[in-house]
Amino acid sequence: xxTELDLQLRDGWVEAELAEEFPELRLVHAALAATPxxxxxxxxxxxxxxxxxxxxxxxxxxxxxxxxxxYRVFSRQVxxxxxxxxxxxxxxxxxxxRHGGLKSENLLDDALTVATAETGVPIVALDTxxxxxxxxxxxxxxxxxxxxxxxxxxxxxVIADEQRPVAIVLGEAAPYAGVTPACRHMTLCALxxxxxPRISVEEALWTAAEWLYTGRxx
Amino acid sequence: xxxVLTGHTGHPLRVPAPADERSARRTLxxxxxxxxxxxxxxxxSSWPRGPKQLxxxxxxxxxxxxxxxxxxxxxxxxxxxxxxxxxxxxxxxxRTWLEEQNRRRIEEMLLDPEAHHWEHVSSEDIGExxxxxxxxxxxWGILGxxxxxxxVVISSGCPLPTA
Numbered sequence: 001x002x003t004e005l006d007l008q009l010r011d012g013w014v015e016a017e018l019a020e021e022f023p024e025l026r027l028v029h030a031a032l033a034a035t036p037x038x039x040x041x042x043x044x045x046x047x048x049x050x051x052x053x054x055x056x057x058x059x060x061x062x063x064x065x066x067x068x069x070x071y072r073v074f075s076r077q078v079x080x081x082x083x084x085x086x087x088x089x090x091x092x093x094x095x096x097x098r099h100g101g102l103k104s105e106n107l108l109d110d111a112l113t114v115a116t117a118e119t120g121v122p123i124v125a126l127d128t129x130x131x132x133x134x135x136x137x138x139x140x141x142x143x144x145x146x147x148x149x150x151x152x153x154x155x156x157x158v159i160a161d162e163q164r165p166v167a168i169v170l171g172e173a174a175p176y177a178g179v180t181p182a183c184r185h186m187t188l189c190a191l192x193x194x195x196x197p198r199i200s201v202e203e204a205l206w207t208a209a210e211w212l213y214t215g216r217x218x
Numbered sequence: 219x220x221x222v223l224t225g226h227t228g229h230p231l232r233v234p235a236p237a238d239e240r241s242a243r244r245t246l247x248x249x250x251x252x253x254x255x256x257x258x259x260x261x262x263s264s265w266p267r268g269p270k271q272l273x274x275x276x277x278x279x280x281x282x283x284x285x286x287x288x289x290x291x292x293x294x295x296x297x298x299x300x301x302x303x304x305x306x307x308x309x310x311x312x313r314t315w316l317e318e319q320n321r322r323r324i325e326e327m328l329l330d331p332e333a334h335h336w337e338h339v340s341s342e343d344i345g346e347x348x349x350x351x352x353x354x355x356x357x358w359g360i361l362g363x364x365x366x367x368x369x370v371v372i373s374s375g376c377p378l379p380t381a
Contacts, residue, residue, distance in 0.1 A: 057266075064259065076250055077287070083278075
């Protein structure tokens with residue numbers, strides 16, 4: 001019998017320079033005890049159910065829905081072309097159209113896919129034990145990178161702990177902070193941008209956390 | 219009154235404050251948001267037309283983001299988006315005008331098939347999905363051609379997939 005999930009959502013810090021430019025930018029994160037592994041049957045079924053909801057017209061018009069639209073606008077404002085580097089929710093929808101379904105990968109990826117597809121809010125997962133101190137948002141400093149193979153360009157917006165960047169906003173996590181098969185405690189981080197209600201962000205984190213914690217959504 | 223209208227009130231002109239770059243960037247970001255919304259609306263309005271009916275470049279290149287863009291980069295982005303929006307609006311407007319003409323042609327074909335021998339309009343030509351087409355053909359083949367008996371044949375189905 002599993003105990004009830006007690007998820008403490010916390011607001012990360014936002015560096016002053018970034019907060020002045022994007023006053024409504026937030027990083028909401030939550031830590032939980034969960035291990036990566038294979039997806040349970042219920043999660044695979046949920047993925048199939050989600051895939052059935054997508055139609056061509058729905059995907060085309062997705063960019064006008066409030067939450068995907070907000071991330072699209074934010075992408076544009078920070079120099080990402082959302083038609084090339086899709087926002088996570090649009091990437092999921094496009095994958096569904098291209099492959100005729102949402103392919104199950106593993107518990108973590110599937111849980112994040114379900115949470116993002118249902119709420120439109122992108123989530124990144126980090127290994128709690130490899131994160132030092134509080135998480136927040138800031139711009140990269142000269143010479144920083146996500147490991148040696150991934151240098152960061154000037155003024156890149158990153159999720160960082162108190163020591164170093166751990167993920168690129170709307171992008172990938174650093175190899176030294178991402179979830180590995182040995183991970184036992186994860187931190188889920190959701191980015192809130194202007195136009196995205198707090199409740200959507202919380203729902204995204206709860207959805208992902210519940211799947212990861214119990215293998216089924218509450 | 220003349221002084222008020224001409225601005226010569228006798229007081230020294232106020233020297234404008236140096237432009238606040240942050241506020242300029244905020245304004246530019248708002249403009250980018252507005253233009254992105256317009257571009258999205260135009261993109262959605264263009265559906266289900268494909269690149270064949272509406273050959274448009276929707277892309278506005280990225281700037282190596284996510285990062286804080288400078289004033290100049292934001293201006294450049296805003297200008298590029300504005301050009302895309304204006305091109306898309308013009309192309310969509312031209313296309314919908316053409317589709318309206320095709321709709322009118324269907325009406326005319328239905329009203330007077332004899333005046334539109336062999337004319338053909340497809341659902342693509344009127345900006346609708348599917349494989350429907352309206353074709354003016356003679357009734358009873360060659361006999362209808364000689365007797366000038368014409369009708370509009372409406373095909374509503376997509377061709378069956380071949381094995």
